[in-house]
Amino acid sequence: MALDRLYQQVILDHNRCPRHFGRLAGATHSARGRDGLCGDDILVELRVSEGRVKEAMFSGTACAITTASASMLMEWLAGRSAVAVEEAGERFRQLLGNASLPDDPVLGEINCLRAVGQFPARVRNARLPWQTVVKALSSKA
Amino acid sequence: MGSAAPVSVVGDGVRDPLDVMRLREQFPVLAREVHGKPLVYFDNAATVQRPLAVIEAMDDFYRRYNANVHRGVHQLSVEASEAFEQSREDVRRFLNAASEREIVFTRGTTEAVNLVANSYLQPRLKPGDEILITHMEHHANIVPWQMLCERTGAVLKVAPINQRGELMLDAMAEMISERTKLIGVVHVSNALGTVNPVAEVCALASPHGIPVLVDGAQATPHEVVDVQALGCDFYCLSAHKMYGPTGIGALWAREALLEDMPPWQGGGEMIQWVSFEGTTYNDIPHRFEAGTPNISGAIGLGAAIRWLEETGIERMKAHEQRLLKLATDKMTEIDGLTIIGQAAAKGPVISFTLDGVHPNDLGTIIDHHGVALRTGHHCAMPVMQFFGVPATARVSFAAYNLHAEIDVFLKGLEQARQMLA
Ligand SMILES: Cc1ncc(COP(=O)(O)O)c(C=O)c1O
Numbered sequence: 001m002a003l004d005r006l007y008q009q010v011i012l013d014h015n016r017c018p019r020h021f022g023r024l025a026g027a028t029h030s031a032r033g034r035d036g037l038c039g040d041d042i043l044v045e046l047r048v049s050e051g052r053v054k055e056a057m058f059s060g061t062a063c064a065i066t067t068a069s070a071s072m073l074m075e076w077l078a079g080r081s082a083v084a085v086e087e088a089g090e091r092f093r094q095l096l097g098n099a100s101l102p103d104d105p106v107l108g109e110i111n112c113l114r115a116v117g118q119f120p121a122r123v124r125n126a127r128l129p130w131q132t133v134v135k136a137l138s139s140k141a
Numbered sequence: 142m143g144s145a146a147p148v149s150v151v152g153d154g155v156r157d158p159l160d161v162m163r164l165r166e167q168f169p170v171l172a173r174e175v176h177g178k179p180l181v182y183f184d185n186a187a188t189v190q191r192p193l194a195v196i197e198a199m200d201d202f203y204r205r206y207n208a209n210v211h212r213g214v215h216q217l218s219v220e221a222s223e224a225f226e227q228s229r230e231d232v233r234r235f236l237n238a239a240s241e242r243e244i245v246f247t248r249g250t251t252e253a254v255n256l257v258a259n260s261y262l263q264p265r266l267k268p269g270d271e272i273l274i275t276h277m278e279h280h281a282n283i284v285p286w287q288m289l290c291e292r293t294g295a296v297l298k299v300a301p302i303n304q305r306g307e308l309m310l311d312a313m314a315e316m317i318s319e320r321t322k323l324i325g326v327v328h329v330s331n332a333l334g335t336v337n338p339v340a341e342v343c344a345l346a347s348p349h350g351i352p353v354l355v356d357g358a359q360a361t362p363h364e365v366v367d368v369q370a371l372g373c374d375f376y377c378l379s380a381h382k383m384y385g386p387t388g389i390g391a392l393w394a395r396e397a398l399l400e401d402m403p404p405w406q407g408g409g410e411m412i413q414w415v416s417f418e419g420t421t422y423n424d425i426p427h428r429f430e431a432g433t434p435n436i437s438g439a440i441g442l443g444a445a446i447r448w449l450e451e452t453g454i455e456r457m458k459a460h461e462q463r464l465l466k467l468a469t470d471k472m473t474e475i476d477g478l479t480i481i482g483q484a485a486a487k488g489p490v491i492s493f494t495l496d497g498v499h500p501n502d503l504g505t506i507i508d509h510h511g512v513a514l515r516t517g518h519h520c521a522m523p524v525m526q527f528f529g530v531p532a533t534a535r536v537s538f539a540a541y542n543l544h545a546e547i548d549v550f551l552k553g554l555e556q557a558r559q560m561l562a
Binding site: 012015039041125 | 501560
């Protein structure tokens with residue numbers, strides 16, 4: 001059942017024990033991502049040097065999908081450039097909208113979130129952390 | 142029947158209780174399935190389902206007498222105009238207004254509030270004047286006033302609520318001053334269920350001559366409303382909350398107030414005579430209904446009111462209150478479940494949170510049991526802020542809901558908890 005795919009073990013695990021969760025001391029970039037409709041409210045903090053993300057953390061409260069997506073994304077970010085993040089974010093958006101595309105190896109574990117694509121009302125949750133990171137990268141802490 | 146014949150009084154003292162199974166047959170949508178399960182529709186505070194009486198009345202208009210209103214001498218236009226004006230009379234009777242001249246059709250509650258803000262209040266406001274509302278208002282009764290304050294330099298004041306989600310009337314009384322130019326209060330809160338003591342608010346306001354606007358969106362489907370008995374000055378409603386169509390509602394306003402109000406939007410319908418030298422405006426209520434109105438919507442609203450009257454609001458209310466009590470009792474027993482809004486007097490609305498389960502995830506999981514409920518801020522973000530929650534889940538009942546449906550919902554809750562908490 002699609003519901004079991006949505007709340008599959010990997011996603012539940014990231015929700016229960018989100019990685020890179022908390023505040024980041026010495027952040028150079030940050031942004032707040034809020035979805036008033038759902039009540040999601042996260043803060044993404046990044047330490048960027050030489051054009052690459054060195055460290056990423058998120059904090060706040062959000063639903064299981066947003067939390068899992070943020071947790072996976074924070075892990076994925078290490079060593080990525082702003083351009084790479086934007087490209088992967090766009091790719092992720094496409095994958096959410098089209099189940100027939102093959103997984104993108106660049107996204108790794110994040111591909112499992114494609115199950116969210118079957119729940120149109122929840123796609124915004126999977127994407128919120130990505131949008132917030134892009135916003136953070138174009139800002140200053 | 143002889144006068145000595147015993148009268149059977151059932152349940153809450155309501156004679157002739159609602160036959161819910163027969164009522165359900167009038168709602169085609171209730172026969173459908175969602176994700177392979179029978180639909181359990183518990184999102185009635187967002188919008189309620191429509192009975193055949195409403196669907197057929199609108200269908201009949203389009204099939205038999207679709208025409209513009211007040212504009213033609215031809216037969217179809219005459220029939221359409223009569224049906225449209227009959228609906229105005231239905232709204233008048235429903236609210237016990239003194240005259241149908243006091244009923245303005247709007248797109249709904251939101252537009253009704255905006256009409257009062259723009260046409261009634263704006264010309265009367267000076268910088269430093271105050272508008273007093275409550276902490277439990279829907280955004281529709283907050284944002285139009287905020288926008289008005291920005292334009293005029295007036296100040297928005299907010300009367301507090303307590304932890305049960307009840308209006309603190311004494312505190313409100315103390316906030317009233319000669320600067321207060323309007324009081325806005327929700328009759329029944331969509332986020333908390335609280336039924337507000339509107340008549341008491343009006344009694345506070347009237348010695349000061351302050352007009353009171355009542356947001357009746359959630360009251361009209363469940364309460365018999367008598368605007369004259371309440372003592373308010375403006376009353377707003379939305380058809381889609383009361384078994385009618387979307388995109389139509391009404392503002393009731395005292396005739397003397399309406400007469401004094403300039404038009405808000407300009408166009409056809411609202412004029413008497415137009416020339417480039419100057420234009421004279423139509424009489425109330427047409428002065429406030431610029432352009433071709435939502436004719437089929439108004440006809441649907443009239444049909445909904447007649448349906449409500451025939452079905453009996455008091456009988457429906459008694460059934461809904463039983464559902465509310467049953468669900469509240471069962472939910473109170475669930476560990477980690479908190480009901481947000483525990484006022485002594487409530488409409489059939491239960492907002493809640495469940496530890497470890499975000500409302501959004503709860504909504505998705507429960508949807509797979511066929512249960513439609515609402516999650517989020519319910520267009521009352523200040524209420525969420527007051528209770529310190531990002532969002533809640535909300536079940537809200539209508540006359541066609543069943544006790545058995547509450548059990549389906551509780552099973553879904555349990556699954557959500559097992560999956561996520
Ligand atoms: C209490 C309350 N006020 C106002 C509104 C706004 O009604 P509408 O969207 O029909 O204008 C609603 C509906 O969501 C409501 O529940």
